[in-house]
Amino acid sequence: MIDESTEPGTGSRNIPALLAELRSRKQSRTVRLTGSPGGTLHLRDGLVVAMETPAAPNVESLLLKSGRITEEAWSAVCAADTTHDRLAEELVAQELVGGGELEIISLSALFDAAFALSLSRPDGWEVTDPVPVLYRNPGITPERLVAEISRRTELLADRPGSVAEFARTRMQLAAPAQLPGAVGALPARLQDVLTNTDGRRTPRDIAFALGRGLFAVMLDLRRLLALGLVQSSAPVAPQRPSTATRTPSAPVPAPPAAVPLPRRLPGRNTPAPTGTPSETP
Structure with a gap:
């Protein structure tokens, strides 16, 4: 009661x-x-x-x-x-x-x-x-x-703590020489994520830049990681959200659990x- x-x-x-x-x-x-x-x-x-x-x-x-x-x-x-x-x-x-x-x-x-x-x-x-x-x-x-x-x-x-870690990890493009051919076959939403992946942005930054949800952007980044088109850079300190610019043109993430x-x-x-x-x- x-x-x-x-x-x-x-x-x-x-x-x-x-x-x-x-x-x-x-x-x-x-x-x-x-x-x-x-x-x-x-x-x-x-x-x-x-x-x-x-x-x-x-x-x-x-x-x-x-x-x-x-x-x-x-x-x-x-x-x-x-x-x-x-x-x-x-x-x-x-x-x-x-x-x-x-x-x-x-x-x-x-x-x-x-x-x-x-x-x-x-x-x-x-x-x-x-x-x-x-x-x-x-x-x-x-x-x-x-x-x-x-x-x-x-x-x-994909492992304990991975989602929280992924959410605060900066992402960058991988193998830029191979990108032009691979990008053309991707859905527009994945191309938009790639456009905003620059080595400074976290998944949150990309979500704000695109006007999309954080979870949806993290799913797309997982897909791009599996395709070898992006790779993780340095994670951002967990004490505060990343303050990288929120305008289109660069990357971010890596994984965590609740x-x-x-x-x-x-x-x-x-x-x-x-x-x-x-x-x-």
Whole structure:
């Protein structure tokens, strides 16, 4: 039994337990994760509707960097909704993006941020009142979120810790003399990844440059590694996300696995050093 009189999150040992508690209470809250890279989780009636982190593109980045909408159109939408509480409705009302497409993009950004956050251990968290966020989806249960993170991690992992390592590794082109002939036969999305592989960028940098999800870019880089068209360069220190330029024209990655989330110590929101086997944001 959860004591409804207690502040949400005070008895939770880790993020999965916290989300389960908020779900059971059908709470609408914002959870701010501290640490590197850190992030924000948004819940409505106990369901996760959005997650944001510097480690993965959010809905705004996916819309703008992919060219789906222009900077001018985005500014007009923000001007029409100064509270930023109805951005999704404004985007659809101004016919800048279809409702169904925006829902797909919203869910994609949510799952991608959850995956990115699962690759590092948060220092702690703070539960606050809900704040406005751009989303258009019915919400995801904590159980489904954890299952999707596990699925993505398993698809990318080739050894313990490999996914987290891959996510922070810079990538560079391999055998440049052979590239012209090989590149022509590749799908356009893989060619775009190659164009942005320059020895300085990590998978995150390439994802931001292309306006694509981190997970999707990491899958494509795995394929290019298997084809011998890219190779890993130096990994970036795990303390903070790479700050390489996010504009098209260069590379990145190498592989990692989800890190178990920490337990909370009684009376505070700072996790203990040991974690649970669950891998959530």
